[in-house]
Amino acid sequence: MAYGPARVLPGEQIRITTNPDTEPFWQAARENRLTACQCGECGRFRMPPTAVCPDCGSREKSWPTLPGTATVFSYVVCNRNPKTGEDYVYVPVVVDLDGAPGARLNANVTGCDADEVHIGMKVAVEWTPIQDDWVLPNFCKD
Amino acid sequence: MAWSHQDQCAIVGVGATDYYVRGKSWPRTINDMAAEAIMNACADAGISHRQIDGFAYYSTAGAGYLDKFDTASLMETLGMPHIGFSATLTSGGGGCVGAVGLATAGLMNEDCTYAVTLMALQQLPQHRLGVVFGAAAPSPENSFLQPSGLVGPGHLMSMLTRRHMHLYSTKPEALKEIVQATRANTHNRPKAVRRNPLSDEQYWGSPMLADPLRRLDFCLETDGAVAVITTTKDRAKDCRHKPALIHACAHGGQREWGRAFAWMGMPDPYFASAGHEFTANRVWAQSGLTARDMDVALLYDHFSPMVLMQLEDYGFCARGEGSDYVLSGKIRYDAATGGKVNGGVPVNTHGGNLSEAYIIGMTHLVEAVEQVRGTAINQVADAEFALASGGPASLPVSSLILRRD
Numbered sequence: 335m336a337y338g339p340a341r342v343l344p345g346e347q348i349r350i351t352t353n354p355d356t357e358p359f360w361q362a363a364r365e366n367r368l369t370a371c372q373c374g375e376c377g378r379f380r381m382p383p384t385a386v387c388p389d390c391g392s393r394e395k396s397w398p399t400l401p402g403t404a405t406v407f408s409y410v411v412c413n414r415n416p417k418t419g420e421d422y423v424y425v426p427v428v429v430d431l432d433g434a435p436g437a438r439l440n441a442n443v444t445g446c447d448a449d450e451v452h453i454g455m456k457v458a459v460e461w462t463p464i465q466d467d468w469v470l471p472n473f474c475k476d
Numbered sequence: 477m478a479w480s481h482q483d484q485c486a487i488v489g490v491g492a493t494d495y496y497v498r499g500k501s502w503p504r505t506i507n508d509m510a511a512e513a514i515m516n517a518c519a520d521a522g523i524s525h526r527q528i529d530g531f532a533y534y535s536t537a538g539a540g541y542l543d544k545f546d547t548a549s550l551m552e553t554l555g556m557p558h559i560g561f562s563a564t565l566t567s568g569g570g571g572c573v574g575a576v577g578l579a580t581a582g583l584m585n586e587d588c589t590y591a592v593t594l595m596a597l598q599q600l601p602q603h604r605l606g607v608v609f610g611a612a613a614p615s616p617e618n619s620f621l622q623p624s625g626l627v628g629p630g631h632l633m634s635m636l637t638r639r640h641m642h643l644y645s646t647k648p649e650a651l652k653e654i655v656q657a658t659r660a661n662t663h664n665r666p667k668a669v670r671r672n673p674l675s676d677e678q679y680w681g682s683p684m685l686a687d688p689l690r691r692l693d694f695c696l697e698t699d700g701a702v703a704v705i706t707t708t709k710d711r712a713k714d715c716r717h718k719p720a721l722i723h724a725c726a727h728g729g730q731r732e733w734g735r736a737f738a739w740m741g742m743p744d745p746y747f748a749s750a751g752h753e754f755t756a757n758r759v760w761a762q763s764g765l766t767a768r769d770m771d772v773a774l775l776y777d778h779f780s781p782m783v784l785m786q787l788e789d790y791g792f793c794a795r796g797e798g799s800d801y802v803l804s805g806k807i808r809y810d811a812a813t814g815g816k817v818n819g820g821v822p823v824n825t826h827g828g829n830l831s832e833a834y835i836i837g838m839t840h841l842v843e844a845v846e847q848v849r850g851t852a853i854n855q856v857a858d859a860e861f862a863l864a865s866g867g868p869a870s871l872p873v874s875s876l877i878l879r880r881d
Contacts, residue, residue, distance in 0.1 A: 337687075343625045350619035381741065382620040388731070408639040408747070411687035416627040426624040428635060428740045438741050440624040453642045470623050 486719030489705035491516025501699035530588025534571035569867035572837030574727030574874025702838035814857030
């Protein structure tokens with residue numbers, strides 16, 4: 335089946351909320367800086383950010399700048415805008431983030447046809463402005 | 477070591493309303509349907525509904541996706557004089573069959589004498605699961621999932637399915653076989669929503685909603701209610717039917733599955749699984765049995781690939797061999813052979829969530845009871861052990877083995 339170009343969902347229809355555990359991730363995104371929650375004690379990564387490191391129990395967090403590249407772990411091809419129901423080809427992906435072993439993001443991939451997306455594909459972050467002046471990390475074929 | 481409460485309690489009554497296509501149950505109210513299911517289950521057991529003194533819910537006592545059961549309201553509606561046990565498993569449909577284990581806990585602790593487990597579902601337009609999930613303002617946690625457009629459960633399970641196909645070369649034909657094998661069990665079931673045979677052309681022509689999943693890989697959306705009554709072995713002797721003994725039951729799961737497809741952080745091989753390995757291993761340890769000892773398996777089928785992944789989690793076949801197992805016909809029911817096909821174990825002899833009705837797993841419990849009673853419409857000959865599972869979803873998930881008395 336030929337789907338054609340993979341598009342990111344329109345930013346103006348996307349909302350997020352934050353809490354003190356997650357907000358540093360989104361503040362970094364506003365500066366177009368991709369980060370992930372890293373334990374300040376044992377150095378292991380976890381996403382989404384949570385209050386306590388599940389491996390060592392530390393409450394210390396650090397927010398290193400990541401390279402911004404990632405690898406597609408799995409994906410789905412969708413063909414309708416979930417808000418409006420109109421025909422719209424987008425590809426949700428689960429990606430493994432380079433430089434942050436064990437940390438994943440869910441995002442859209444663009445820069446290629448939906449039919450080209452595959453597990454193992456290398457992608458690079460691109461930034462999508464969304465509601466309330468937040469910025470969402472999506473990914474482009476690298 | 478055998479479970480200390482093995483065969484000490486039994487399901488003695490099952491009851492349901494009619495099954496309605498989503499939204500068609502109106503102007504019945506959800507409480508009206510819940511009450512009918514409870515009273516039907518009590519009539520089946522041969523007790524008065526006023527004898528119920530325990531409530532063992534799952535899905536955080538949810539009734540569908542927006543409504544909530546409340547024990548005091550049910551007492552007010554049905555006139556129970558007192559209750560001694562009212563508890564729920566957390567999260568969602570994963571706990572369905574585990575709620576029977578919760579009932580067992582209340583009974584063995586002598587908190588109650590007859591416990592009811594129930595679900596009622598009425599999906600008015602604003603109550604559809606996909607709509608509920610997609611319309612909710614995302615929580616801080618969910619803000620890491622929902623913006624990707626993964627808004628419905630079909631999207632989420634499609635992500636797991638794709639990974640399974642990548643790791644194990646799982647074929648789309650295997651999903652077709654699960655849908656067709658399930659449909660083949662409803663032609664003789666008057667209450668089933670989908671009864672017509674399903675051709676290859678119809679399956680392949682079904683629209684891709686979340687590639688690799690087609691509309692026909694998604695379960696039905698149904699209105700209705702189902703209740704089951706659990707009591708102690710001694711009291712069960714006075715009930716109308718042969719008891720369906722609770723031989724093993726477990727709920728829970730492991731961290732590597734966790735919030736599952738609401739998270740997507742599962743490492744391989746858990747990502748492309750149904751998250752049931754932990755509770756499967758518990759019921760096998762409780763019983764000393766294995767998948768091969770089961771006479772019938774009622775596996776929660778909200779989406780066809782999750783049947784395949786449960787077959788692997790429970791050990792009906794090895795991890796990664798679900799596609800070949802299914803395609804060899806082993807999940808089929810054949811009345812001419814007494815049920816089993818090609819050395820397999822019949823799966824979802826009632827037509828499952830895919831073809832009979834979707835009441836968040838309760839129909840699987842009903843079928844498990846009828847199979848070990850020997851009264852199922854698609855009866856497996858001499859069925860002694862029936863396996864039933866809760867929905868692959870955020871923990872807890874759950875597993876149950878019923879035994880013929």
